[in-house]
Amino acid sequence: MSIVKELAAKAKVASRELALLTAKDKNQALLSVADMILANTTEIIKSNEIDLKNGADSGLSPALLDRLALNKDRIMDMVEGVKQVTELEDPVGEVIASWDRPNGLIINKVRVPMGVVGMVYEARPNVTVDTCALCLKAGSAVVLRGSSSALNSNRALVKAIKKGLENSTIPVNAVQFIDTGDRDAVEEMLRLNGLLDLVIPRGGANLIRTVVQKATVPVIETGVGNCHVYIDKDADPAMAGEIIINAKCQRYGVCNAAETLLVHQELAASWLPEAIRELQARGVEIRGCSQTLSLVPDIAPANEEDWSTEFLAPILSVKIVDNTHAAISHIQTYGSGHSESIVTANDAVAEEFLKNIDAAAVYHNASTRFTDGFQYGFGAEIGISTQKLHARGPMGLVELTSYKYVVRGSGQTRS
Amino acid sequence: MSIVKELAAKAKVASRELALLTAKDKNQALLSVADMILANTTEIIKSNEIDLKNGADSGLSPALLDRLALNKDRIMDMVEGVKQVTELEDPVGEVIASWDRPNGLIINKVRVPMGVVGMVYEARPNVTVDTCALCLKAGSAVVLRGSSSALNSNRALVKAIKKGLENSTIPVNAVQFIDTGDRDAVEEMLRLNGLLDLVIPRGGANLIRTVVQKATVPVIETGVGNCHVYIDKDADPAMAGEIIINAKCQRYGVCNAAETLLVHQELAASWLPEAIRELQARGVEIRGCSQTLSLVPDIAPANEEDWSTEFLAPILSVKIVDNTHAAISHIQTYGSGHSESIVTANDAVAEEFLKNIDAAAVYHNASTRFTDGFQYGFGAEIGISTQKLHARGPMGLVELTSYKYVVRGSGQTRS
Incomplete structure (x- = not known):
């Protein structure tokens, strides 16, 4: 033996x-x-x-x-x-x-x-x-x-x-x-x-x-998390900013950190440039879709690989989407089934997101960083199953x- | 693709x-x-x-x-x-x-x-x-x-x-x-x-x-079942006979059928020869340990391979054991973790067996054949996990x- x-x-x-x-x-x-x-x-x-x-x-x-x-x-x-x-x-x-x-x-x-x-x-x-x-x-x-x-x-x-x-x-x-x-x-x-x-x-x-x-x-x-935060058009702008900053910046090298920010087109012009500035001020490199680049020209363009990458680093890809359906579809294509969050004041839209997204944890108006045995009150954690x-x-x-x-x-x- | x-x-x-x-x-x-x-x-x-x-x-x-x-x-x-x-x-x-x-x-x-x-x-x-x-x-x-x-x-x-x-x-x-x-x-x-x-x-x-x-x-x-029935010294002899006959003979080609009969030495002389005759009368080939052979000489000896074989056929290996501990130990060595049964009127002995045996289903005074989604009342079954x-x-x-x-x-x- x-x-x-x-x-x-x-x-x-x-x-x-x-x-x-x-x-x-x-x-x-x-x-x-x-x-x-x-x-x-x-x-x-x-x-x-x-x-x-x-x-x-x-x-x-x-x-x-x-x-x-x-x-x-x-x-x-x-x-x-x-x-x-x-x-x-x-x-x-x-x-x-x-x-x-x-x-x-x-x-x-x-x-x-x-x-x-x-x-x-x-x-x-x-x-x-x-x-x-x-x-x-x-x-x-x-x-x-x-x-x-x-x-x-x-x-x-x-x-x-x-x-x-x-x-x-x-x-x-x-x-x-x-x-x-x-x-x-x-x-x-x-x-x-x-x-x-x-x-x-x-x-x-x-x-x-x-x-x-x-x-x-x-x-x-366990573990691999390509997590998204989706900011709906009916999101509270301040709450949206706090959640993406927390989801991205509170810790970089962890599986429940956000790697992609999705923003509803109707909120993009008023909210996104400021949000990007705040993320950049914290040292986050932004990689944007073409629509994002037209709003904030001084950032790098995101390529196909960026949408499916778990950066585990101060890098965030940003995409402007037409609507919630497009956000869901993006997550279905690129997500790893770990943690996904929607920020919106519209409960019906939130419920649609929560129901359609197939991930271990789905959030409404909260940071993806909460996917954790201690945060859930289990008192311990041996890992996070995906x-x-x-x-x-x-x-x-x-x-x-x-x-x-x-x-x-x-x-x-x-x- | x-x-x-x-x-x-x-x-x-x-x-x-x-x-x-x-x-x-x-x-x-x-x-x-x-x-x-x-x-x-x-x-x-x-x-x-x-x-x-x-x-x-x-x-x-x-x-x-x-x-x-x-x-x-x-x-x-x-x-x-x-x-x-x-x-x-x-x-x-x-x-x-x-x-x-x-x-x-x-x-x-x-x-x-x-x-x-x-x-x-x-x-x-x-x-x-x-x-x-x-x-x-x-x-x-x-x-x-x-x-x-x-x-x-x-x-x-x-x-x-x-x-x-x-x-x-x-x-x-x-x-x-x-x-x-x-x-x-x-x-x-x-x-x-x-x-x-x-x-x-x-x-x-x-x-x-x-x-x-x-x-x-x-x-x-799913599926592979090397299941045992253990007849304790305090078993009701008639119940013991009915259970092993049901567990072995009700259907041969199924995963929850018994493949080995274990018998406490104190009950062996009075119960086993008659039980073997009844099984043989139903066409079951018996393969016995040396002690079994000394009680019932006209059967084939069981070899090491028989103890770990899922016959899925009218064949039963039979072993006389010193006590419940030896029965548990035999099942731990050869069992496939499917279904295991003890027949005894002694509740303390039964609980020891039920607690120590690590299998999907453990039975006291019942046939192993009950491991089934319909028998458990699930109304359906997609398989039996081992x-x-x-x-x-x-x-x-x-x-x-x-x-x-x-x-x-x-x-x-x-x-």
Whole structure:
């Protein structure tokens, strides 16, 4: 048996024990994990320094080095994050539905853990800790595959997590870490049907594409967001300005940031030039359609590729549309099914937009930036699904579970 | 654009219109479909005769030819099936959950259609009609790929279905049929990410394996069932006999039939020889463990492969186990996560079994044969999922849907 398969098999065995634990057991284990991460702060930071040095030597960008960097504060944040997960309700064991059949069978649909969750992720080492906390609380074992650039940091974090589990009822084998930069290891992991119940990729578009292309185990596709804000002719101009500035500028490198602004032609002349000036004042590069260029000549023209690009940067494409129908049609053509917003005072127009747009989250008079497990009140987030199977949008603990039918009878047979 | 991609793109466009239709619209369309199938009975039977002749010429087994055969009664059954789907509640539009956030955002989690569902299936032409009825009622377009052995039958059925849609508000393009036996067409279909939201394979283990291995679009794995019945020492002997006979013999070729009988050692001597005689009297071949052989010498020994085989035939492997723990452990090792049953008068033992066994359906004192959408009261079934992502066990209309978050605000931005 290969090393990867062996790790997954251990996780599978551990998952059976873990599935039966109470919320109290799991919370105690997570508090012990939090303590051990804190107690090993110095070692974790030392390991992180190796990754930072390697990263700098191999030319990682300052932005990526910042994402990779750990310090006392960031480790305290991780520890707090784990503690917060202990305060969330345990979804396992919930009776989702219950009914009797005419033949006397009593059917209960009961929430159960997913089993073994694989996580393939990039750069940020806090994903290691978040994933463990959420999966373990949801009763699932986890097989982690972080990026090679964070190998030493992740190794130190997993060591601390496992130490924490030693003082708990959660089997230490419930957390498995693929301790190699070898790419074959990921490919093998993605094909462990029967051992892994689910793989979630977290990272850039390339990572997600690779996982979707290579995996034979079930996948939840996350993250890629080509999000739009549509300003209708009946929009409140001030509100429209605040929403697009927030959706574009509050953070650039996130999946729920806006990448394209659509504006109704009747509002364009009065509203758009000022809005563009405000965006430019915040350092945003504007790429406009021909109508936009005729209103604001000093900007770059948008090409076909711009409409389908998730910039993840201070760049915004802008298009003037004839009407709401044209806005919907543009989003249907170019959107990635993540988050889409309309700004309008006209409720009927808003409802048309909300109904016609097929995305994980659709907004009326609010920023796309709200698509987030914490903002939705889930208390946690393992990722944002952009597929329709199983879960859509922000995924919390419940989205990490499955269910089974428990059927009680008195000797029933089928005729 | 290839033909397959073109079909799927048409289905995608149609799915947007279909997603907005009311239950009344969709029911009217399905009734029109039912009428057209009935009106075209003669043509459908003629086309089926071509498939039957081709099948006989190419050496299809009598059992497969029977599955393939259509006659007036079978077509009436299909028509009745479509009418029954019109009586089922429309799951689309249901507000699954609704809550406010402290910032005033109102979040609604709303049930929406899956979008475009691909179905890859074998032999039985009724799957063509069932799938269309269920997918359309659940608001999704469908791309069908039947087996080449049923090509003419399916072609005639799809023609009638499309004629029915012509007299309705459902776009005719909502049903697409891959009208070729070409294997490349399936492989291409399985990789149409962005056009297909889900693929469901229905057929034998090989078909399902191929779809799971080749697909990059999300899949729901269905069907393979290596199901067990465990007779505990505290089982009522008569009930135990009735349940294993029903689970094994009521139908052989189905995924929820029992393939292995596990018997507690303390009950084995008094109960097992008689049970085996009764099974043998029904034509069942018994393959026993060494302990079973010492009780009933005139049977074949079971080998390692038998424990993991879904016979789909009048064959049953039998194993005597030391206790419930050993029974659970055997099922964990060899089970396929479909349906597992315990027979016992001891409720504590039953609960241990129900809790520890990780399968789509677990039974206490009932036959495994009940794992079925109709038996569960869903009024329909598109397949039985053996994976944990999205849906588990029998899938009806609800399991063919997704959801989206509809968020209404008054200018909220994220700080």
